[in-house]
Amino acid sequence: MALASPLVTALSVEANEFPELSQRHGVQSVPRTVVNGAGAFVGAMPEARFLAAVLELTRPAEPPA
Amino acid sequence: MAILNEQLKEQLKRRFTERLHDPVQLTLYTRPGSGRLILPGGLGCATCGDARELAEDLAAAAPEQVQLEVVDVSARTELERPVPSLTLAAANGEANEGGGRLGWQGLPAGYEFATVVDAIERVSRGEHGLADATVDALCELTEPVELMVFATPT
Numbered sequence: 001m002a003l004a005s006p007l008v009t010a011l012s013v014e015a016n017e018f019p020e021l022s023q024r025h026g027v028q029s030v031p032r033t034v035v036n037g038a039g040a041f042v043g044a045m046p047e048a049r050f051l052a053a054v055l056e057l058t059r060p061a062e063p064p065a
Numbered sequence: 066m067a068i069l070n071e072q073l074k075e076q077l078k079r080r081f082t083e084r085l086h087d088p089v090q091l092t093l094y095t096r097p098g099s100g101r102l103i104l105p106g107g108l109g110c111a112t113c114g115d116a117r118e119l120a121e122d123l124a125a126a127a128p129e130q131v132q133l134e135v136v137d138v139s140a141r142t143e144l145e146r147p148v149p150s151l152t153l154a155a156a157n158g159e160a161n162e163g164g165g166r167l168g169w170q171g172l173p174a175g176y177e178f179a180t181v182v183d184a185i186e187r188v189s190r191g192e193h194g195l196a197d198a199t200v201d202a203l204c205e206l207t208e209p210v211e212l213m214v215f216a217t218p219t
Contacts, residue, residue: 001212002166003184003193005203008210012180014171015215017112018147027215034213051199058210 001054068115068174069122077182081127085189088156092134092165093120094146112172116149119173123185130189132156151181155188175218 002010015022015030025034033050034040039057069077095113117135124133138146147170154165167188173181187193193200 001193001195001199001203001210003187004195004200005206005210006166007206007208008203008212009166010168010212010214012169012173012177013213013215014112014169014173014177015217017171021147022215025213025215030216032215034215036209036211037213047196047199051202054210054212055202058206058208 001051068118074122074126077122077126080182081130081186084186085127085130087189087191088130088132089185089188090132090134090154090156090165091120091123091185092136092152092154093117094136094138094144094148094150094152096139096148097135097137110148113149115174116151116172119178120151123181131185153181153184153188155191172218177216177218 002008013021015027015032025032025037025040029042031044032040032042033053035054035057041053041057045053093116095117096110097113097117120133120135124131136144136146138144138148149172150168150170151173152165152168154167167184169177169181195203
């Protein structure tokens with residue numbers, strides 16, 4: 001995705017080497033994908049589901065009614 | 066002991082000869098000479114030596130196309146980069162600005178090494194390998210998206 005869009009940055013983090021960072025992002029199982037430092041999902045998944053999960057987490061929050 | 070044995074290095078060389086096209090830039094952020102001892106305050110770097118050896122093996126497999134820059138963060142304190150970390154970008158492309166948007170933090174061992182090899186090939190060939198529908202969706206993005214994928218070296 002980072003190759004296809006200039007707006008995407010992708011970083012693979014070796015969880016065991018950075019325990020504080022892993023703890024901060026709630027890593028209990030891998031692979032865990034953290035989107036914009038906030039939302040996250042766990043597991044390897046097909047491309048379409050991965051994209052959907054990323055887009056869901058980047059969607060702006062609905063303003064309160 | 067070497068990270069990659071001679072057989073693997075030869076395989077990598079053959080694979081890169083067949084698959085690489087344009088030059089790529091690998092940048093390794095490291096702290097040389099810190100050894101495997103972890104000191105309070107994060108001064109140590111247990112895997113910097115291995116990461117450097119791995120990066121040098123990648124560059125040696127295709128010296129014409131894989132350009133390696135090793136950055137000593139202890140001499141460049143303004144960088145504040147975790148070590149070791151590796152970034153990848155097209156050597157002459159716009160993506161190289163900012164040090165690359167594709168990276169690995171920690172030693173990319175095990176399956177993670179395969180992702181580095183695959184990414185080098187994709188960047189070199191300018192092929193992301195995604196479905197058209199994915200590319201269309203990514204074109205709709207208006208804000209930056211930062212993905213961090215936590216993995217372990219299995």
